[in-house]
Amino acid sequence: MSNPSRDPLLQPFQLKHLMMRNRIMSTAHEPAYSEDGLPKDRYRLYHVEKARGGIALTMTAGSAIVAEDSPAAFGNLHAYRDEIVPWLARLADDCHAHGSAVMIQITHLGRRTNWNHSDWLPVLAPSPIREPAHRSFPKEAEDWDLARIVRAYAAAAARMQAAGLDGIELEAYGHLMDGFWSPATNRRTDDYGGSLDNRLRFTFQVLDAIRATVGPAFIVGIRMVADEAWDKGLSRADGLEIGRRLVASGQIDFLNVIRGHIETDAALAEVIPIHGTRSAPHLDFAGEVRAALNIPVFHAARINDVATARHAIAAGLLDMVGMTRAHIADPHIARKVREGREQDIRPCVGATYCLDRIYEGREALCIHNPATGREAIMPHEVERAAGPHKSVVVVGAGPAGLEAARVAAARGHEVVLFEAADEPGGQIRLAARTRRRSELLGIAEWRMAQCQKLGVAMRFNELAEADDVLSKDPDVVIVATGGLPDTGFLEAGEDIVVSSWDILSGDARPGAEVLLFDDNGAHPGMQAAELLAEAGAKLEIVTPERFFAPEIGGLNHVAYARCFQEHGVRITINSRLRQVRREGNRLAAVIGSDYTDRTEERLADQVVVEHGTLPLDELYFVLKEQSSNRGEVDYRALIAGRPQAVVSNPDGRFRLFRIGDAVASRNIHAAIYDALRLCKDL
Ligand SMILES: Cc1cc2nc3c(=O)[nH]c(=O)nc-3n(C[C@H](O)[C@H](O)[C@H](O)COP(=O)(O)O)c2cc1C
Numbered sequence: 001m002s003n004p005s006r007d008p009l010l011q012p013f014q015l016k017h018l019m020m021r022n023r024i025m026s027t028a029h030e031p032a033y034s035e036d037g038l039p040k041d042r043y044r045l046y047h048v049e050k051a052r053g054g055i056a057l058t059m060t061a062g063s064a065i066v067a068e069d070s071p072a073a074f075g076n077l078h079a080y081r082d083e084i085v086p087w088l089a090r091l092a093d094d095c096h097a098h099g100s101a102v103m104i105q106i107t108h109l110g111r112r113t114n115w116n117h118s119d120w121l122p123v124l125a126p127s128p129i130r131e132p133a134h135r136s137f138p139k140e141a142e143d144w145d146l147a148r149i150v151r152a153y154a155a156a157a158a159r160m161q162a163a164g165l166d167g168i169e170l171e172a173y174g175h176l177m178d179g180f181w182s183p184a185t186n187r188r189t190d191d192y193g194g195s196l197d198n199r200l201r202f203t204f205q206v207l208d209a210i211r212a213t214v215g216p217a218f219i220v221g222i223r224m225v226a227d228e229a230w231d232k233g234l235s236r237a238d239g240l241e242i243g244r245r246l247v248a249s250g251q252i253d254f255l256n257v258i259r260g261h262i263e264t265d266a267a268l269a270e271v272i273p274i275h276g277t278r279s280a281p282h283l284d285f286a287g288e289v290r291a292a293l294n295i296p297v298f299h300a301a302r303i304n305d306v307a308t309a310r311h312a313i314a315a316g317l318l319d320m321v322g323m324t325r326a327h328i329a330d331p332h333i334a335r336k337v338r339e340g341r342e343q344d345i346r347p348c349v350g351a352t353y354c355l356d357r358i359y360e361g362r363e364a365l366c367i368h369n370p371a372t373g374r375e376a377i378m379p380h381e382v383e384r385a386a387g388p389h390k391s392v393v394v395v396g397a398g399p400a401g402l403e404a405a406r407v408a409a410a411r412g413h414e415v416v417l418f419e420a421a422d423e424p425g426g427q428i429r430l431a432a433r434t435r436r437r438s439e440l441l442g443i444a445e446w447r448m449a450q451c452q453k454l455g456v457a458m459r460f461n462e463l464a465e466a467d468d469v470l471s472k473d474p475d476v477v478i479v480a481t482g483g484l485p486d487t488g489f490l491e492a493g494e495d496i497v498v499s500s501w502d503i504l505s506g507d508a509r510p511g512a513e514v515l516l517f518d519d520n521g522a523h524p525g526m527q528a529a530e531l532l533a534e535a536g537a538k539l540e541i542v543t544p545e546r547f548f549a550p551e552i553g554g555l556n557h558v559a560y561a562r563c564f565q566e567h568g569v570r571i572t573i574n575s576r577l578r579q580v581r582r583e584g585n586r587l588a589a590v591i592g593s594d595y596t597d598r599t600e601e602r603l604a605d606q607v608v609v610e611h612g613t614l615p616l617d618e619l620y621f622v623l624k625e626q627s628s629n630r631g632e633v634d635y636r637a638l639i640a641g642r643p644q645a646v647v648s649n650p651d652g653r654f655r656l657f658r659i660g661d662a663v664a665s666r667n668i669h670a671a672i673y674d675a676l677r678l679c680k681d682l
């Protein structure tokens with residue numbers, strides 16, 4: 001947009017007394033950065049970065065829990081403890097100092113959690129119906145449970161007000177509150193079941209108690225499912241009626257609209273869609289809710305580019321547009337829009353590595369922004385070094401090499417980037433061969449554009465040898481040459497199998513009957529399997545794991561599972577490919593197991609193997625003895641985010657570092673993090 005002052009996205013929005021500086025928000029999401037259930041420094045710095053980046057409203061927490069019998073499912077904040085107040089107060093003060101409003105989402109998770117940790121209390125729901133995703137069999141809530149939880153909500157709200165937050169949001173999709181609303185989860189015959197009045201009773205008891213505690217001025221909103229898109233759940237008409245009653249009560253100040261239900265990974269993937277699905281699938285629906293109900297409406301669901309967000313506001317579909325994962329990828333969106341630098345926004349490519357990690361008990365990390373969640377030690381904006389400026393040679397333009405070149409150039413150094421192929425991206429290009437995952441190319445494209453802007457000299461189609469590198473008289477050499485598929489793990493038959501890369505690249509045509517052995521558990525094997533299944537191969541996936549591809553999280557699992565079931569792919573777990581031999585014009589695969597000594601054989605036309613990569617490290621070892629650090633990395637300094645200072649060979653003329661899969665077979669995040677943390681201090 002040529003004139004930022006007229007940009008619909010940058011217009012202020014008044015919610016009651018609260019003036020928000022623009023229309024961009026981050027909706028509630030628990031990044032699992034809490035420590036002991038409290039938002040300590042890591043948590044605070046994560047939100048402050050968004051405030052610095054110009055966001056209008058950051059909704060902290062995701063599902064901060066109001067009671068002990070709602071144990072944390074993924075690092076949720078403990079809104080039921082008084083100790084949370086000073087931590088939140090500091091977070092709010094620091095965000096306010098940068099001009100952003102701060103609210104928090106509170107909830108009782110109901111059956112969407114587990115009982116087998118924390119205080120070992122039974123989890124609770126309106127009716128004893130199991131939630132498949134968390135596998136808990138809940139207790140049916142009794143009257144004294146509900147009275148206690150109503151009081152807990154009010155007490156939690158009071159804590160949030162005491163912390164100086166601008167407001168709260170109640171979570172009502174897939175949790176206890178909406179569990180009462182939905183016929184799918186409420187089978188009660190008492191005052192809390194049956195009619196809509198009864199099903200809303202608990203909600204209004206909570207709202208009454210909260211208002212009695214925080215008063216009429218404090219901002220209270222509700223993030224509600226307005227259509228469960230589920231034959232046995234709430235219809236759109238039900239959702240609108242609930243919305244109408246909430247608005248008519250005068251108790252709430254905004255609605256944050258959700259469409260869908262979340263009791264399985266497949267269902268959750270419709271509410272929080274990942275790459276390969278259409279942009280903003282529920283935006284028009286949210287706009288219909290806004291048109292029907294006279295109340296400010298917020299919404300987020302795969303609105304990850306500025307143009308779509310702008311449309312959401314300009315077309316009057318939303319009052320505040322949620323760009324949640326977009327801010328995990330780049331917390332400085334609003335500032336860059338304001339500065340007319342939209343093209344510098346690091347794109348959210350929808351990989352959903354962030355969300356998948358929290359369901360695996362880890363913290364949310366962005367697949368290609370390693371500074372997110374590490375604000376104390378990693379910069380979102382790389383600062384120019386004071387000088388003197390150095391000559392840096394980077395070999396390899398995969399994710400690690402591109403990031404190294406970008407960061408070194410942003411430091412002000414003179415950077416030459418060699419790449420043997422005719423285009424950048426390395427393994428990202430292979431991953432993007434599955435059309436569903438083609439958005440991943442944005443990881444390479446954004447870095448290429450940044451490198452061009454920063455004046456990196458790019459040398460494609462050049463397989464750099466030591467002389468090429470040394471001819472640049474470098475101060476620093478970064479070897480990011482990646483790896484090649486490791487097929488050497490077989491007892492026999494390595495020469496007659498093909499790798500998943502062969503299938504993905506098109507070097508090997510899919511066979512008619514194929515056995516694919518995956519001993520990596522990550523995307524490459526599954527992508528090859530998807531491609532084979534879609535090409536019509538009769539496919540069996542064999543894996544030594546307890547289920548297929550355990551390195552792929554729940555939301556990324558959905559598309560593979562759907563594809564394999566639709567194409568009748570046979571999946572054999574707990575089994576290990578030992579060897580392959582020719583049998584006539586076919587291949588015989590010998591399959592063993594870690595559990596018994598028995599083996600069995602399968603005949604196939606093609607055997608595809610995925611066992612990670614082995615590093616392409618020849619150049620590194622040629623250069624090693626000539627370097628001043630002999631390639632050594634001081635891990636303590638690396639972990640602490642301090643500069644590298646190893647000098648083990650004073651005669652060396654340059655420092656040498658090896659990053660990404662040129663070290664060991666890992667993933668995109670690891671490759672980019674290697675690069676950022678070594679190069680940010682060059
Ligand atoms: C790591 C992560 C955790 C989340 N946790 C919550 C949560 O606790 N409560 C909630 O209402 N939404 C949660 N969400 C959903 C987001 O608020 C948002 O609806 C979703 O990411 C879709 O918006 P986006 O496409 O802009 O990212 C979470 C999302 C992510 C990425």
Ligand code: SF4
Pocket residue numbers: 325326328329347348349350351352353354355365366367368369
């Ligand atoms: S991991 Fe993927 S979905 Fe999540 S913020 Fe990063 S780019 Fe976006």
